[in-house]
Amino acid sequence: MNPVSELIKNLADQHGRERHNLLPILQGVVEQEKYLSEFSMIEIARELDLPAAEVYGTATFYSFLEHKKMGKHIIRVCKTITCSMKGKNQILLAFEDMLKITLGETTADGNFSLLQTNCLGFCHKAPAMLINNEIYTELTPEKVREILSSYMKKKGGPHDN
Amino acid sequence: MTTSYQLKRVDFIFKNENDWEEVLSKSISRTPQELINELISSELKGRGGAGFPTGLKWKLSSEAESDVKYVICNADEGEPGTFKDREILSQVPYKVLAAMAVCGHVIGAKEGYIYLRGEYFFLKPELNKVIDEFEYYCREINLDFKIKIFMGSGAYICGEETALFESMEGKRGEPRNKPPFPSSYGYMGKPTVINNVETLAHTFTIFKYGAKRFYDLGVQYSRGSKLFSVSGDTPKPGIYELELGMSLSDFVEEFGDGDTKAVQVGGASGFLVPRKRFGETAIGFQGKLTGISLPTGGSMMLFNSSRSMFNVLDNYLEFFREESCGQCTPCRVGCQQLLKGIKAVKRGEKNAHYLDKLLRLAETMQYTAKCGLGQSVANSFTSIVENFREEMIY
Numbered sequence: 001m002n003p004v005s006e007l008i009k010n011l012a013d014q015h016g017r018e019r020h021n022l023l024p025i026l027q028g029v030v031e032q033e034k035y036l037s038e039f040s041m042i043e044i045a046r047e048l049d050l051p052a053a054e055v056y057g058t059a060t061f062y063s064f065l066e067h068k069k070m071g072k073h074i075i076r077v078c079k080t081i082t083c084s085m086k087g088k089n090q091i092l093l094a095f096e097d098m099l100k101i102t103l104g105e106t107t108a109d110g111n112f113s114l115l116q117t118n119c120l121g122f123c124h125k126a127p128a129m130l131i132n133n134e135i136y137t138e139l140t141p142e143k144v145r146e147i148l149s150s151y152m153k154k155k156g157g158p159h160d161n
Numbered sequence: 162m163t164t165s166y167q168l169k170r171v172d173f174i175f176k177n178e179n180d181w182e183e184v185l186s187k188s189i190s191r192t193p194q195e196l197i198n199e200l201i202s203s204e205l206k207g208r209g210g211a212g213f214p215t216g217l218k219w220k221l222s223s224e225a226e227s228d229v230k231y232v233i234c235n236a237d238e239g240e241p242g243t244f245k246d247r248e249i250l251s252q253v254p255y256k257v258l259a260a261m262a263v264c265g266h267v268i269g270a271k272e273g274y275i276y277l278r279g280e281y282f283f284l285k286p287e288l289n290k291v292i293d294e295f296e297y298y299c300r301e302i303n304l305d306f307k308i309k310i311f312m313g314s315g316a317y318i319c320g321e322e323t324a325l326f327e328s329m330e331g332k333r334g335e336p337r338n339k340p341p342f343p344s345s346y347g348y349m350g351k352p353t354v355i356n357n358v359e360t361l362a363h364t365f366t367i368f369k370y371g372a373k374r375f376y377d378l379g380v381q382y383s384r385g386s387k388l389f390s391v392s393g394d395t396p397k398p399g400i401y402e403l404e405l406g407m408s409l410s411d412f413v414e415e416f417g418d419g420d421t422k423a424v425q426v427g428g429a430s431g432f433l434v435p436r437k438r439f440g441e442t443a444i445g446f447q448g449k450l451t452g453i454s455l456p457t458g459g460s461m462m463l464f465n466s467s468r469s470m471f472n473v474l475d476n477y478l479e480f481f482r483e484e485s486c487g488q489c490t491p492c493r494v495g496c497q498q499l500l501k502g503i504k505a506v507k508r509g510e511k512n513a514h515y516l517d518k519l520l521r522l523a524e525t526m527q528y529t530a531k532c533g534l535g536q537s538v539a540n541s542f543t544s545i546v547e548n549f550r551e552e553m554i555y
Contacts, residue, residue, distance in 0.1 A: 020349070022331030027279075027312060061333040061486075064279045064315035080241045081429070081476045082392045082462060118317060118480055120280050121244040123392035123462070124399050133282040 005043050007032055012047045022048060026059050034074065035066040063117065071106040071113035073151060077129040080119035086126040087140075092116075094141035098148050112151075168411050169404040171378060171386035173366045174359070175252055181365070185259040186302050188368045193223055193267040200364060203372035204384040209235060209320070209357030210427060210458030211533070212446045215364065218354055221344035222268040225352035230270035232261045233348060233355040237278045237325060239317040240428035241480065242460030245388040245400050246358035247281055253362065254288055258295045258308055260361035263368060264354050265306045273308040274348070276325050279315045317484035321532050322347075322355045324486065335488045336532035359388055359459070380406030383445025387459055393425075394418050394465040405446075410439040412461065420465040423548070428460035429477040430537035433470075435548040470549035471507060474542065478503070481538050492535025495526040499542060506553060513554045516546055 001009075011028040015021040025048070029040050036059050045052040059065050066074070077083075077091055092103060095114050099107050106113040122128035125137035136147055188196065200216030207213045222230060234257055238246040249257060261273040277284065292308050299306050311329050313319050319328045323337035326348045347353025356364075363385060367375050375385045383405035392398045395416045413421045423435045426444065434442050444457060464473065478500040487493045502519045505511040523539035530536045546553055 019331040020329060023314065023328065024312070027314060058331060058333055062279075062314035062316050063483075079476075080480060081425075081473060082242065084472075084476055085393065085468065117280075117315065118484060119239060119241040119243075121238055121247055121278075123242050123244060123390065126392065130280065135283055 004029070004033065004037070004040055008040065008043045008047050012044075017048050019048070019050065022050070022055065022058055023062075026055075026062075026065050030065055034070040034072065035068060037067075037069075041067075069106070072111050073131050074113045074115060075129060075131050076115050076117040076120075078118070078120040078122070078127060079116040080123075082123035083120075083127040088116075088127045090141050091127050091129065091139050091144055094144040095148070098145060112148075168407050168415050169378075171402045171404055173386060174249060174256075174362050174388060174402050177253060180369075181255040181259045182298055184365060184369045185262055185298075185304075188259075188263045189266045189302075189304060193269075196263065196267050196368070197223065199367060199372045203367045203375040204382075205360070205363055205367060205375065206383075206446055207357055208359035208363065208387060208458065210240065210430075215356065215360055218344060218356070219264060219267050221342075222352045222354045225268075225345045227352050229272075229349075229351045230268050231348045231351055231353040232264045232268070232270045232273040233325070233329075233353055234261055234273065234275045234358055234361055235320065235322065235325060235355055236281070236358050237276050237313050237320040238281075238358070239278060239320050239484075240430060240458050240460055241477075242390055242392055242425065242428045242462040243458055244390045244392075245459050247284065248400050249358050249362050249388075250275075250277075250281075250284055250288060254291045255295060256365040257358055257361045258292065260356075260365045260368075261308060262295075262299065262304060262306045263364065264356070264361075266304070268352065268354055270354070271305050271307065273306065274329065275308065275310045276313060276319070276329065277310050278313045278319075282312065285310060285312070316486075317480075318486045318532075318534055321534065324532070325355065326353070333486070335486045336534075338531070357458075378404045380443075380445060387444075387457075389457075389459045389461050391416050391461050391463070393461075393463040394421065394468070395463045405444065407444050408440065409434055409442040409444065412444065413439055413463070416461070417463060418465055420467075421463050422466045422468065423464045423470070425460070425462040425464070425473075425541070427457040427540075428462075429480055429541055430534070431457060431460065432540050433473075433544040433548065470545055470552045471503070474503060474545045474553070475500070477541050478538075481534070485534060489529075489531040489535060491526045491529040492531070492538070495522055495530070495535065496538060498522060499538070503546075503553060513550075516550065516553060520546060 011025045015024045041055045042052050045055040120128045122137045127139045128137045197220045205215045316334045318324045319334040321336045324334040328334040343353045378385050386402050386404050389401050423433050425433050482496040482500050485492045485496050523542045527536050527539040
């Protein structure tokens with residue numbers, strides 16, 4: 001069995017196969033796969049006996065349910081007003097400089113994707129960002145370089161996989 | 162209310178007394194009617210921003226007839242400039258859980274959900290531990306009430322209560338038509354009480370100390386205290402519990418950096434108040450005693466004179482354009498056009514009178530959009546364009 005199909009089956013066993021179980025299942029796939037491929041969405045539709053268009057419609061509504069292939073680490077820099085006033089652009093530049101990608105892109109080794117997001121709720125500690133589910137606040141370009149280096153080391157360098 | 166009102170710090174919400182078990186068991190030994198009356202006499206209004214009377218909400222759901230009902234804690238805190246709910250859930254989560262259980266007792270619900278925004282996923286493990294502890298205690302006192310966390314996935318609109326239900330039901334987070342209201346037709350079509358995190362925490366205070374302690378704080382129509390999320394150009398950003406009814410000038414005196422040009426009250430969907438109006442603006446619900454009184458979910462963003470109000474508005478509109486669910490035309494197209502419009506004026510492609518057309522568009526959105534998101538875009542748009550017109554043009 002295809003590993004994604006197996007994952008979806010397990011998630012459906014765990015959460016249930018009703019319509020109201022759809023979001024936790026979509027989230028479970030994204031947690032593992034980092035995104036929802038067309039194949040995953042069709043498999044979920046089959047598993048829950050829903051029209052694939054319904055699954056697609058729901059999945060694409062939510063900004064954290066990516067439907068484009070993403071890196072292992074998704075960096076989401078907050079772009080809403082306070083973070084924007086407190087130097088969000090310098091943070092993005094620091095990332096672009098280190099990762100050699102621009103906003104919206106994924107590194108060639110598939111390790112990092114750089115995105116922006118709306119208010120993370122850390123306006124008092126702006127600028128803020130998420131790397132996957134980890135929150136980082138009161139960022140400076142120096143801090144970004146430190147954080148990113150630690151991620152690169154943890155994974156044995158950017159050319160690990 | 163007098164004009165010499167001073168800022169009054171309050172410490173209820175984050176006061177850590179470790180007596181939630183006692184408050185819970187004492188509360189559920191009282192009749193639902195008694196508890197509803199306690200809430201009604203406290204005059205607590207919803208702390209998420211809309212300000213609906215909490216006691217009435219519980220009363221309506223308690224009167225709805227159904228075997229299955231739900232209590233939902235709205236922790237989809239997405240309004241720009243708001244971060245208090247996360248702090249409540251990480252510092253005093255058991256107050257919220259106990260309040261949900263009391264609500265379950267009042268309306269006859271056995272299931273509760275916390276709808277936690279995807280951005281706060283990191284809270285989940287700790288919160289689940291507290292829920293385990295809570296459910297263990299519920300079994301001890303024979304209280305049949307369970308709480309589950311439902312994760313959001315990055316959609317501001319899901320903070321709108323009916324969009325939140327849709328999302329929990331596995332659909333796109335598109336707001337429903339109202340009526341029917343959640344008290345009769347909520348999650349899964351069942352009677353549902355949905356309260357903001359902070360509102361629930363206040364009910365805990367009220368059940369613990371009685372309605373009077375709460376009612377004695379604040380001013381007419383705006384009773385009690387409220388958490389304020391303070392950010393922007395301020396030397397002391399953070400979360401503060403203050404009595405309602407303060408004037409904005411007192412607030413700026415305390416939190417400003419000496420050069421405050423404007424304050425955004427209530428987040429991107431709220432109002433921008435320019436310096437000349439600080440004195441006549443009070444923070445509360447609808448009390449018109451000293452001029453303008455602004456309701457708020459507690460977001461207070463300060464801007465000093467180095468900030469361009471064009472950039473601020475541009476940022477808000479970009480936010481709304483992305484977060485509009487796209488279901489109704491006034492909001493979907495309106496947000497796009499307002500954003501395009503102010504950019505065109507700024508670039509000189511449209512003349513200044515075009516701003517008046519945009520103001521009329523914003524007004525149309527206020528009347529015709531289906532939910533609070535589209536209706537409230539006009540709040541910040543109009544208050545910024547009217548007060549800082551020259552910054553929009555030059």
